[in-house]
Amino acid sequence: MSDFVLNSHCVNCCKRSPIFEFLSEKELQLINDHRHEVVYSPGETIFKQGVACTHVLSFTSGLAKIHMEGYEGKNLILRLVKPVEFITGAGIFVNERHHYSVTAVDKSCVCFIEKDTFMTILSSNKKFCAEFMTLTQQTLIHSLHKLISLNQKHSQGKIAEALIYLSKEIYQSNPFKLGISKLELAELAGMSKEGMFKILREFDKEKIISMEGSKIEILNLDLFSQISNKG
Amino acid sequence: MSDFVLNSHCVNCCKRSPIFEFLSEKELQLINDHRHEVVYSPGETIFKQGVACTHVLSFTSGLAKIHMEGYEGKNLILRLVKPVEFITGAGIFVNERHHYSVTAVDKSCVCFIEKDTFMTILSSNKKFCAEFMTLTQQTLIHSLHKLISLNQKHSQGKIAEALIYLSKEIYQSNPFKLGISKLELAELAGMSKEGMFKILREFDKEKIISMEGSKIEILNLDLFSQISNKG
DNA sequence: CATGTGTATTGATTATTATCAATAATGCAT
C-alpha cells in the first residue's frame, strides 16, 4: 500500500517521469503548486476520449490502458501504461480535447498537472520542450506501426505481437501473468475475443506457447517473433 | 509550367506553408540559405521509409501521397499532400529516420530545408515551435482516426470515407476526377483493389455514387456519410 | 501496325474472421 502514499513534493519525488529531470528546482516548485494526485481502482476511468484536456499527467503507480472507443461499443487498446510514464492528450496543441481514453487496470495513482502550468514551462524550457516533442513523436510512430499491424497482419500475427509486447515491454518476464482480461488482450490485438481464443488454443496445441488460465509462457520465441512479423 | 519555376527567395515566396508566417525576415533568410528545390515526376519517390531524415520539406506544387510500405509489398496510403503543406518525418526527434514514404502522384515541386537549420529555428522561436507541435499532433490524431477506421469499419465504410476525403479535402469539388489510380484508392482505404471494385460497382448500381472511369460523383452525400460513419 | 506493359474490371473460389449460441468456471455477496 505504500505505493499509494501521496508524494510530498515534486522536487524530491522518486516517482516522477524522466521528462521532469529537465526541470529546474524552481520549475518543479511551480508544478508542485499546480498538481494533485488521485488514486483509481481497477476499471475506473482516468480520462475519457472527447473531454477537454485540462491536465497532463504523470502515472506514478499501478497499470492502466490507453484505448479508443470506436464503433458499436468496440474498443481498441493502443497500449498499456506503467509507472513512471508521462501522458498528455493527443490534442493539447490542436483542440484541447482528448482523443483516447485512459482507464485503470490495476489500482493506480496518477499525478495531475494543470495544463497551463505545463504549457508555460514548455514554452520557456527548450530541453523539456524537446523531450515533449520526442514523446509525441514516439506516440505517433507507435500508432503508425499499429496501423500497419492491424491492417495487414493476420490474427496469428496480431496475437503474437500483443503477447511479445506484454512479455517484453510490460512485464519483462517470460512466463508472465496476463494482467489484463482476455477480452482486453483481444482489444489490444484488435480482434474479437472468440477469434483470439481459437488462436491461443492453436498456439498452445502447437507448443509455441503454454497457457494455463492467465499464466502464459512463450515457449518458442524465435518462431513466435517470425509469426508476429507477418503471421 | 510556371508552377515549376524556382522560387527566388523565401522572404517573398508566395508558395510557402502557413507555418512560415511565424518566422522573421532574418529567419527566412537563414532558411533560404539552407534550402533547395527539386521537381519530381509522377511515381518518383520524394523520400522513402527507413532513410535518414536530413531535411524537412515544404510542398509547393503538385500532388503526392504519404504511404507506408507494409508486409509482402503491401502499401497503405495515409493521406495525400497538396500545396502548400509542410512535411517532416515522424522521427526527427526520435531516431532521425523516416517512418513513412512520400511519393509524387502528379508532377510536383518540393522545397528541401536542412534539418539542422529547421531545428535551430525551432528552438529559438516559440510560436514556430508551437505551430510545429500542432502539426505533429494533427498527424497523430489523423493516424489514430485511421486506426479505428481501418480496424473497425467494413469495406463500404472505408471506401465511403476515402471518397469523401478526396472530394472534400483534396479536390474540393463533387463530381471529381480521381487523381490517383484505382489501386491507390484501394491502398488509401486499406483494402484489396478487387474488393474495392466490387463495392464501387455496388454503390454505382444503388445510385449512391456515379462512376465513369476516373470521374466520380457522390450522388447522395447524406447516405454516403452515414455509410462512412460505420458501413 | 503489332506488341507489350500496366491498369482496369469482373466473377468464381477460398480463406479468414466475426457473430451467435451454449456452457463452464470464477469470484463475490448473502
Next chain:
DNA sequence: ATGCATTATTGATAATAATCAATACACATG
C-alpha cells in the same frame, strides 16, 4: 454453501474480404 454476475471457453454458422484467374482496355514503343 447458494445464487448471481462476470469472465472464460468452445464449436457451429454466417458474413466478409482476399486471392486467383481471366479478360478488356489504354498507351507507349519500335
